[in-house]
Every structure is written in structure tokens, then in C-alpha cells.
Amino acid sequence: MVTVNKNYLKLQGSYLFSTVAKKVAAYQEANPETRIIRLGIGDVTQPLAPAIITSLHNAVDEMAHAETFRGYAPDLGYDFLRNAIAKNDYQDRGCRITADEIFVSDGAKSDSGNIQEIFGLDNKVAVCDPVYPVYVDTNVMAGRTGEYNHTRENFDDVIYMPCTEENGFLPELPEETPDLIYLCFPNNPSGAAITKDRLQEWVDYANKTGAVIIYDAAYEAYIREENVPHSIYECEGATECAIELRSFSKNAGFTGVRLGFTVVPKELERDGVKLHTLWARRHGTKFNGAPYIVQRAGEAVYSPEGKAQLTEQINYYMRNAKVIYEGLKNAGYSVSGGVNAPYIWLKTPDQMTSWEFFDYLLDKAHVVGTPGSGFGAHGEGFFRLTAFGTYENTVEAIERITKM
Numbered sequence: 590m591v592t593v594n595k596n597y598l599k600l601q602g603s604y605l606f607s608t609v610a611k612k613v614a615a616y617q618e619a620n621p622e623t624r625i626i627r628l629g630i631g632d633v634t635q636p637l638a639p640a641i642i643t644s645l646h647n648a649v650d651e652m653a654h655a656e657t658f659r660g661y662a663p664d665l666g667y668d669f670l671r672n673a674i675a676k677n678d679y680q681d682r683g684c685r686i687t688a689d690e691i692f693v694s695d696g697a698k699s700d701s702g703n704i705q706e707i708f709g710l711d712n713k714v715a716v717c718d719p720v721y722p723v724y725v726d727t728n729v730m731a732g733r734t735g736e737y738n739h740t741r742e743n744f745d746d747v748i749y750m751p752c753t754e755e756n757g758f759l760p761e762l763p764e765e766t767p768d769l770i771y772l773c774f775p776n777n778p779s780g781a782a783i784t785k786d787r788l789q790e791w792v793d794y795a796n797k798t799g800a801v802i803i804y805d806a807a808y809e810a811y812i813r814e815e816n817v818p819h820s821i822y823e824c825e826g827a828t829e830c831a832i833e834l835r836s837f838s839k840n841a842g843f844t845g846v847r848l849g850f851t852v853v854p855k856e857l858e859r860d861g862v863k864l865h866t867l868w869a870r871r872h873g874t875k876f877n878g879a880p881y882i883v884q885r886a887g888e889a890v891y892s893p894e895g896k897a898q899l900t901e902q903i904n905y906y907m908r909n910a911k912v913i914y915e916g917l918k919n920a921g922y923s924v925s926g927g928v929n930a931p932y933i934w935l936k937t938p939d940q941m942t943s944w945e946f947f948d949y950l951l952d953k954a955h956v957v958g959t960p961g962s963g964f965g966a967h968g969e970g971f972f973r974l975t976a977f978g979t980y981e982n983t984v985e986a987i988e989r990i991t992k993m
């Protein structure tokens with residue numbers, strides 16, 4: 590008799606974005622004249638930069654001729670891309686990462702979900718609360734989290750590290766020692782960034798306890814401040830305890846194109862085994878490579894033209910972030926994030942719950958955001974606005990909110 594993976598039955602419904610969509614649709618139907626502005630989107634909106642489009646076109650043309658046609662890509666990625674990544678993202682920042690430590694993939698969501706496979710089921714996982722849901726749900730599926738606790742609204746065997754107003758939305762070293770620590774900086778959803786000194790404490794802690802840090806740096810390109818590290822490998826000793834995940838989605842608009850990579854340093858060993866070997870085996874067995882065309886597009890991200898165009902694109906979003914942050918702050922809201930990230934995290938006024946504020950904002954300002962409680966129990970009482978809209982809409986949304 591067939592049985593199913595019962596761990597899947599422990600997953601909690603991800604009602605967040607579907608509930609948001611339903612509420613917005615109902616409101617629009619009841620108020621057909623109202624122009625709703627959406628600042629809830631976690632997706633980029635600017636088109637691909639010209640340098641990337643040119644590279645895509647060229648690669649497509651190569652596929653049309655037998656002499657330049659490419660079939661299966663190398664398992665771990667084409668050298669032209671891995672070399673560009675190693676040089677630009679790591680070596681130029683003083684990180685000792687080489688091209689053969691880089692695994693090209695179809696994005697950071699898959700990698701952040703798949704990476705847990707190379708670890709034993711008895712490992713204890715620590716995550717921030719609030720958190721990007723993929724880290725927890727994929728560990729639930731694997732059977733590493735225990736049962737769901739309806740009172741605490743989280744899983745019994747996961748270590749949750751609250752990120753609150755009191756600690757500046759940065760996790761503190763947990764009391765119980767974890768094996769796997771998921772960190773994401775700059776953070777989605779809170780927009781918080783971590784300084785190099787603070788991240789070094791985590792690296793030291795992992796090296797002392799033997800834990801492994803899975804570091805999601807998907808928003809690295811939004812970093813503005815000098816003391817905020819772009820990679821965990823800027824910290825001393827990180828190649829002995831950390832895996833880094835990167836994506837082309839938020840820095841270059843590849844959310845629909847799909848490209849990312851994972852760095853597993855060769856020095857990183859646990860349980861007598863190089864994690865690099867395990868991830869290479871997993872990647873080679875279960876993944877047949879990101880498309881050639883897309884890897885060429887990724888290469889263009891590192892060209893001089895590509896870099897200049899993408900800086901402009903990020904600046905566009907960060908101008909929106911500033912409009913949101915300063916507008917709300919001047920209106921008396923308690924706001925954070927938005928300086929090194931495209932997310933602004935605000936405290937709901939008057940003790941409103943996240944969902945009460947959602948309804949209030951939709952009704953009074955016709956603006957859509959994302960309730961913080963959807964990202965974890967400690968997100969309750971907070972609300973996420975994103976900088977991915979157009980400048981005009983962002984300005985209007987903030988005008989409407991401040992007039993409420």
C-alpha cells in the first residue's frame with residue numbers, strides 16, 4: 590500500500606499571499622472606482638537591463654547553429670559564469686573563494702530548500718522569527734522539525750530566534766545549541782542588515798560549536814552602508830562554517846529568468862566529510878544545469894555596462910525605499926529597514942494586529958502591504974512595505990498613508 594510523506598501533513602497553510610489577494614479582490618469589486626496601489630509585492634518590476642537582453646539575444650542566436658549550439662550544461666555551471674562570480678562577488682572583496690566552490694543553479698529558493706538534504710535528520714535547525722518561510726517548510730518536509738504547536742504557532746523542534754524591536758531585529762545567539770543556522774541579511778521581511786562585527790560573532794559561534802551557517806545573501810546588492818558585509822566570507826573563519834546562497838533575482842531582475850548559485854567552500858567539513866563533495870554529488874544527481882542562455886545573461890551582470898545599468902536599477906528601487914522610510918517616519922510611524930534592503934518594516938500604530946492594519950490601510954489609503962504575522966509569530970504587530978513599485982505609485986501611496 591502506498592503511504593505518503595506524513596511530514597507534509599504538518600505543514601501549515603501558507604494563507605498569507607492568497608488571503609492578501611482575496612481581500613484586495615473583494616475590496617476592488619466593492620469599490621470599482623478606487624485605484625489600489627500595491628506595495629506588498631516581493632517581486633521586481635523593472636525590465637531586464639539592456640546589457641542582459643543583448644547577451645540573451647546573442648546566446649539564443651548561438652543555439653540556432655550547429656557550431657555554437659549547446660546541449661546539457663556542465664553540472665556545476667559554465668566556467669565563464671563561475672569565474673565571473675568568483676572574481677566579482679568574492680575575490681574583489683577580499684574573500685578567498687574560488688570558481689570551483691561555486692555551484693550555479695536556477696535560483697536561491699531551490700538552493701535554500703534543497704541544501705538541508707546533505708545534513709542528517711537529527712540536526713537541530715535554528716531560524717529567525719519572522720523568517721522567509723522556505724527554510725522552515727523544507728525542514729518540515731524532511732522531518733526535522735517535530736510537530737506543529739498550535740499555541741505557540743510554531744514547530745516543537747525548531748529553535749526560533751526572535752527578531753524584535755528590542756534587539757534591533759537581529760537574532761541573538763540561541764540558548765540551545767543548533768546544528769544548522771539559517772541567516773538572511775539584508776533580511777526579508779524586516780529589511781534589517783547586519784554589521785560585519787555582528788556577523789563575525791555568528792561565525793565565531795558556529796566555529797566554536799560546530800554548527801553550520803546557511804547564509805542567504807539574496808539582497809546583497811541593496812547594501813549601502815560601509816560596515817555591512819556583502820558576503821559572510823568577509824568574516825574570518827567563515828569558509829570553515831558557512832554556506833552562502835545568492836540569487837540573480839533581486840539584483841538583476843531574474844525572478845522570471847531564473848539563476849542563482851551556492852558557495853560551499855572546500856574547507857567546510859563536518860562529520861569527517863567535505864560538504865562540498867556532498868553538494869556536488871546532490872547537484873550532479875538531481876539537477877541538470879541552468880540553461881546556457883541564462884548563464885550568458887548572468888555573465889552580462891558582471892560586464893561594465895551590466896554593472897552600470899544594474900546600479901541604476903537598484904538606485905531606482907532604493908529611492909522608493911527612502912520615500913517610504915522617510916515619509917512614514919516623518920508621519921510618526923516607527924519604521925526600520927529600507928536602508929540596505931528594499932523592505933520597510935513598520936510597527937502597526939495603536940496596537941493594531943498586522944491584519945487589522947492591513948484592512949485599515951486598504952480601506953483608508955487603498956494601499957496594499959504584507960502583514961508581518963504571516964512571516965512568523967514575532968512578526969505580529971508589524972507590517973512590510975516593499976520598494977519594488979514605480980516611483981510615482983510609491984510617492985502617491987505614502988501621501989495617502991500620511992493623510993489617513
Ligand SMILES: *Cc1c(COP(=O)(O)O)cnc(C)c1O
Binds near residue numbers: 695699807848
Ligand atoms: C527572493 C528571495 C530569494 C531568491 O529566490 P530566487 O529563487 O533566486 O528567485 C532568496 N531568499 C530570499 C530571502 C528571498 O526573498
